[in-house]
Amino acid sequence: MSRRPKPVAPPGGHDWGGLYEGFTTAFGVPGLVMSGSFIGFGALAASSPFGLDHAILATITIWALPAQVIMVNMLKHGTPLLALALAVSLTSIRLMPMVVSLLPRARMQETPRWAEFLAAHFIAVTVWILAFLNFERIARPRRLPFIIGLGFTLMAGMIVMTAIGYALVHTLPTPAAAGLVFLTPSFFFLSLFAGARRRSDFAAIAAGVILGPIALQLAPGFDLMIAGLVGGTAAWAYGRRHDGAPDDE
Structure with a gap:
């Protein structure tokens, strides 16, 4: 019984024009859904001991909304830092299979290591869905730049939305903020059927x-x-x- 050969990345480098494709893809329904969710996160963060700078830093470094919400709630209840870090790590590890399933379809033999690490950081639920839905029409050399362009644009937008939500804390009730946060997992579930x-x-x-x-x-x-x-x-x-x-x- 013959074994299937190990996949090898195609020769060549990347076409960084794919950055623009990622940029434009960010401006759609998924981006709007994320915006609502991060407005909700900003409001939740403002109702906790979190400062605006910490909320924005969490969006940049964690880039996983469920883990960010867990961190805010645990801080609100005075959870020890070590337990908080463990909970956030366990919640975020769910993204690893997304990275493992997506990056091999975008890698080229001349892919620089920094680009892979950057793309891996950007891969969360929405980026993963949009990449898989668009990869069929995107040439392989443009795929990694597409991920980076998409991820960077979404992250920049969500930093703004986090700040807006933080400012709206007195006009946005906590149940409404929690409902907005739930938009992203709802979109993810429906997108599974679309893909x-x-x-x-x-x-x-x-x-x-x-x-x-x-x-x-x-x-x-x-x-x-x-x-x-x-x-x-x-x-x-x-x-x-x-x-x-x-x-x-």
């Missing part, structure tokens, strides 16, 4: 819906990792059997 093409894609969504609540009860804090690993592996096995060979692109 699904194979039966295994839908199987992965179904597995996540079923296993997520179960894993939350069994292992809080590791629920996303468990549901993703078990459900994703099962969906992958189902896809190997029913969808044929996966796309190598």
Whole structure:
């Protein structure tokens, strides 16, 4: 039985014109959804011991809204710094599979290391979705610049939205701010269906819906990792059997 060859990045460098494609893609419905969510985060941060500078720094360095909200809530309740750092790290580790699944499809043999690290930092839920939805029409040399352009533009916009939300704290009730924060995960869930093409894609969504609540009860804090690993592996096995060979692109 022959083994499949290890994928090798195509020769050549990047076409940095893809930066502009990423910039323009940021101005759409996903960007508007993120804007609402980060306005909510800014308002939540203002109702806690967080200063505006800390809220903006959290947006730049963490760049994962659930982890940012957890950090604000834990600070509000006086959680020790070490426990807070551990909780934020465990919440953010869910992004690692997104990075692992996306960067190999954008890498070239002459990709500079700094560009990979920068793109990896920008890859969060919205960037991951938009990249996968647009990669089919974007030539491979333009993909990494696309991620960087998209991520940089969204981050710059969300810094502004965080500041706006912080300023609106007295006019935006806490329940409304929490509702705005929920916009991004809602958009992510609906976008999964928009990007699904194979039966295994839908199987992965179904597995996540079923296993997520179960894993939350069994292992809080590791629920996303468990549901993703078990459900994703099962969906992958189902896809190997029913969808044929996966796309190598």
